[in-house]
Amino acid sequence: DVVMTQSPLSLPVTPGEPASISCRSSQSLLNSNGNNYVDWYLQKPGQSPQLLIYLGSNRASGVPDRFSGSGSGSEFTLKISRVEAEDVGVYYCMQGLHTPRTFGQGTKVEIK
Amino acid sequence: QLQLQESGPGLVKPSQTLSLTCTLSGASIASGNDYWSWIRQPAGKGLEWIGRMYTSGSTNYNPSLKSRLTMSVDTSQNHFSLKLSAVTAADTAVYYCARGTRESSGYDFIDFWGQGALVTVSS
Numbered sequence: 001d002v003v004m005t006q007s008p009l010s011l012p013v014t015p016g017e018p019a020s021i022s023c024r025s026s027q028s029l030l031n032s033n034g035n036n037y038v039d040w041y042l043q044k045p046g047q048s049p050q051l052l053i054y055l056g057s058n059r060a061s062g063v064p065d066r067f068s069g070s071g072s073g074s075e076f077t078l079k080i081s082r083v084e085a086e087d088v089g090v091y092y093c094m095q096g097l098h099t100p101r102t103f104g105q106g107t108k109v110e111i112k
Numbered sequence: 113q114l115q116l117q118e119s120g121p122g123l124v125k126p127s128q129t130l131s132l133t134c135t136l137s138g139a140s141i142a143s144g145n146d147y148w149s150w151i152r153q154p155a156g157k158g159l160e161w162i163g164r165m166y167t168s169g170s171t172n173y174n175p176s177l178k179s180r181l182t183m184s185v186d187t188s189q190n191h192f193s194l195k196l197s198a199v200t201a202a203d204t205a206v207y208y209c210a211r212g213t214r215e216s217s218g219y220d221f222i223d224f225w226g227q228g229a230l231v232t233v234s235s
Contacts, residue, residue, distance in 0.1 A: 033218075035217060037219060047227075048225040048227055049225050050225070051222065051223045094159075100173075100176070102161065
């Protein structure tokens with residue numbers, strides 16, 4: 001199985017400041033069509049996960065533009081340009097190239 | 113507006129079969145580009161992909177669960193189901209059903225999750 005490794009696992013943030021989460025995969029997620037098959041989800045406290053980013057850098061419908069995804073191959077990053085209080089929760093990356101799909105361990109974002 | 117609702121017994125005895133159903137409202141389970149997934153999350157832990165199926169009957173299962181797993185779809189009832197046999201305490205988790213969809217490049221991804229159902233395996 002493809003192993004997805006996130007860092008950091010805990011991220012205290014200050015509202016209005018930027019934040020960044022890294023995700024590394026044990027195999028390349030770059031498909032032959034040039035797309036990177038990685039998605040990002042946010043699980044807010046007490047809720048189910050919600051899609052933020054798909055195909056590495058495409059924001060899902062309704063996702064604020066302060067969220068952005070980047071990276072290629074086996075290294076990916078989720079950035080929040082200016083953290084808001086509603087952004088707290090656990091962020092997961094997931095690879096969509098290989099079966100079974102696999103998730104990172106999660107990064108818990110909390111307000112300082 | 114799409115809603116996915118998991119239902120089934122919240123307590124299952126060891127060695128028995130865990131059965132869950134996910135009912136859709138606000139959309140048809142037979143929508144052409146969609147597929148239907150199950151993901152689980154043990155308490156305080158991360159997410160584990162269980163598998164997915166299309167309304168055609170095609171399935172992809174996590175190899176770690178494949179020997180115990182059956183997924184099915186009932187288009188007449190607009191729901192899909194999960195059966196996991198020979199359960200142990202390690203199968204205790206919140207089970208999420210989810211919709212996957214395919215975008216223009218052919219990439220498919222999970223874009224909508226149900227609220228989740230806690231299933232405890234205990235005697």
